[in-house]
Amino acid sequence: MRLGSVRVSSGFVVGAVLTVLFVGAAALSYAWTPWSTEGLSIASRLRPPGGEHWFGTDHFGRDIFSMIMVGARTSITVALVAVAIGAGIGVPLGLAAAAGRGGWLDELVMRFNDLVFAFPALILAILITASLGPGAVNAILAIGIFNIPVFARLTRGAALSLWAREYILAARAAGKGAARISFEHILPNTANLLIVQATIQFSLGILAEVGLSYVGLGAQPPTPSWGRMLAEAQTMIYVAPWFAIFPGLAVALTVLGLNLMGDGLRDALDPRLKGRA
Amino acid sequence: MIAFLARRALALVLTLLAATVAIFLLLEVAPGDPALTMMGMNADPEAVEALRRELGLDAPLVTRYATWVLDMAQGDFGTSYTYKTPVSELVAERLAVSAPLTVYALALSTLIAIPAGVFAASRRGRAGDYAVMGLTQAGIATPNFWFAMLLVILFSTVLQLFSAGGFPGWEAGFWAGIKALTLPAVALALPQASILARVMRSALLDAMGEDWMRTARAKGLSRGQAIRRHALRNALIPVLTIIGMQFSFLMAGAIIIENVFFLPGLGRLVFQGVIQQDLIVVKSVVVLLVFAVVLVTLAVDVAYALVDPRLRERRP
Numbered sequence: 001m002r003l004g005s006v007r008v009s010s011g012f013v014v015g016a017v018l019t020v021l022f023v024g025a026a027a028l029s030y031a032w033t034p035w036s037t038e039g040l041s042i043a044s045r046l047r048p049p050g051g052e053h054w055f056g057t058d059h060f061g062r063d064i065f066s067m068i069m070v071g072a073r074t075s076i077t078v079a080l081v082a083v084a085i086g087a088g089i090g091v092p093l094g095l096a097a098a099a100g101r102g103g104w105l106d107e108l109v110m111r112f113n114d115l116v117f118a119f120p121a122l123i124l125a126i127l128i129t130a131s132l133g134p135g136a137v138n139a140i141l142a143i144g145i146f147n148i149p150v151f152a153r154l155t156r157g158a159a160l161s162l163w164a165r166e167y168i169l170a171a172r173a174a175g176k177g178a179a180r181i182s183f184e185h186i187l188p189n190t191a192n193l194l195i196v197q198a199t200i201q202f203s204l205g206i207l208a209e210v211g212l213s214y215v216g217l218g219a220q221p222p223t224p225s226w227g228r229m230l231a232e233a234q235t236m237i238y239v240a241p242w243f244a245i246f247p248g249l250a251v252a253l254t255v256l257g258l259n260l261m262g263d264g265l266r267d268a269l270d271p272r273l274k275g276r277a
Numbered sequence: 278m279i280a281f282l283a284r285r286a287l288a289l290v291l292t293l294l295a296a297t298v299a300i301f302l303l304l305e306v307a308p309g310d311p312a313l314t315m316m317g318m319n320a321d322p323e324a325v326e327a328l329r330r331e332l333g334l335d336a337p338l339v340t341r342y343a344t345w346v347l348d349m350a351q352g353d354f355g356t357s358y359t360y361k362t363p364v365s366e367l368v369a370e371r372l373a374v375s376a377p378l379t380v381y382a383l384a385l386s387t388l389i390a391i392p393a394g395v396f397a398a399s400r401r402g403r404a405g406d407y408a409v410m411g412l413t414q415a416g417i418a419t420p421n422f423w424f425a426m427l428l429v430i431l432f433s434t435v436l437q438l439f440s441a442g443g444f445p446g447w448e449a450g451f452w453a454g455i456k457a458l459t460l461p462a463v464a465l466a467l468p469q470a471s472i473l474a475r476v477m478r479s480a481l482l483d484a485m486g487e488d489w490m491r492t493a494r495a496k497g498l499s500r501g502q503a504i505r506r507h508a509l510r511n512a513l514i515p516v517l518t519i520i521g522m523q524f525s526f527l528m529a530g531a532i533i534i535e536n537v538f539f540l541p542g543l544g545r546l547v548f549q550g551v552i553q554q555d556l557i558v559v560k561s562v563v564v565l566l567v568f569a570v571v572l573v574t575l576a577v578d579v580a581y582a583l584v585d586p587r588l589r590e591r592r593p
Contacts, residue, residue, distance in 0.1 A: 120525045127300065127304070210420055214420075
């Protein structure tokens with residue numbers, strides 16, 4: 001399949017469709033949901049899926065389809081801001097480390113990376129939310145901090161190989177400083193890699209947010225979130241299995257969409273890697 | 278080799294020290310007062326103050342940090358505020374669940390992923406390859422605790438083969454313990470096996486494209502023989518790295534999975550510690566987890582250096 005002048009795989013198209021669907025549902029939920037997600041209706045609690053409630057209702061009688069739409073907001077916002085934090089701090093750090101290769105800043109950035117990577121991913125998030133208290137904002141911080149070394153390491157690695165190129169030498173001969181070269185020449189040339197990594201971290205961020213809110217450390221009630229829906233559903237898994245199935249399906253499809261899109265982007269931007277992991 | 282080992286060991290100690298500082302600072306700025314938690318909200322302020330002194334909470338930050346680290350270095354991990362037992366005993370007890378769970382999941386993941394990856398690579402571009410790649414995409418996208426719930430719906434509600442959670446203890450017998458850990462281990466293994474199968478596939482495809490594979494075929498080996506004797510061995514190097522890294526993911530994943538299945542493991546201990554503000558438990562267990570992760574990373578590095586001398590040199 002072609003998209004403008006770029007060949008894209010069918011996986012990319014499926015991924016992009018899924019992503020647009022969920023981001024669209026999240027955006028739409030601000031204006032419209034099939035049912036209101038506020039207020040309780042005990043009379044219609046735990047209805048199985050059907051014509052009236054497409055995905056059934058939960059233990060408070062709320063429409064699960066509508067809750068999933070609103071929950072998409074939380075997960076997408078948390079993951080997106082966490083990626084912005086990670087890239088916003090990690091990329092400049094990586095550029096600076098590569099520009100001053102072997103210097104104290106480089107050493108500091110690498111040791112910071114080692115430190116963060118020494119923590120099992122979720123443990124760090126749990127520590128941070130334990131310290132700052134549960135909530136969506138702290139979940140963003142917890143996930144964002146983990147994203148910093150990911151972007152720093154990637155940028156540094158890519159930038160190091162670029163610094164050896166001839167056009168960088170030419171820029172230096174023209175009298176440009178390290179900071180200007182980093183932003184004018186190195187950064188644009190690492191953009192492909194960074195976009196692909198951002199997609200991956202976005203999908204990992206959604207999984208992390210869902211995990212954190214599942215254990216009660218993410219968004220707090222009454223903000224609807226996929227993770228908390230799953231936690232509540234677990235206690236009534238025998239009477240209302242649909243309550244557990246649909247929110248999980250929403251998470252899996254969103255993450256799948258982002259991953260397919262990321263793989264497709266990588267293949268389209270760098271055909272040499274086509275068909276790899 | 279000795280210089281390499283010394284350098285890596287020093288890096289390990291430094292990382293571990295930095296991690297203790299990070300953990301300590303993170304938790305010391307935590308709102309909430311352990312003494313108040315232990316005595317209850319309505320406690321007499323003087324009694325709370327006395328307990329704070331007894332717990333050493335009134336000392337300056339640096340003193341408390343130094344005491345904590347020095348005590349740990351001597352094997353004293355402190356005493357839990359809520360359980361009133363030494364943390365080391367709690368950890369030993371919980372490790373009897375978490376360690377077998379992690380090993381079980383790692384074994385499952387490896388046993389599924391390596392054949393799946395080899396299968397996909399040997400049928401590159403055909404239906405079998407697409408099937409494996411599609412399944413692994415789904416496996417990566419599925420939150421493991423949701424997969425765990427689906428397993429519970431299927432195997433404990435519909436088929437009634439396994440119980441939905443809990444752990445009978447190893448006293449109930451080896452097989453009873455293994456049975457209780459089976460669904461959790463399968464749930465933990467799914468995303469890891471998916472990642473590993475993809476790594477195995479691409480590593481094998483890389484190896485199959487090498488010149489020495491053509492040499493192997495030219496000297497008369499069949500395609501299967503060449504893959505088994507040459508490509509597979511070379512492809513296992515990146516696979517080993519990922520298996521080492523997965524140890525850390527499995528430990529963290531176990532925190533959530535142990536909560537799904539009500540398993541009395543380390544993850545559940547940390548999580549309850551967070552909720553009950555039992556900070557000494559959280560601090561000590563997290564340090565142990567970090568220690569385990571850096572140790573495994575070191576072990577993988579050393580294993581490589583033994584196999585491949587080029588890796589002993591300092592990396593750029």
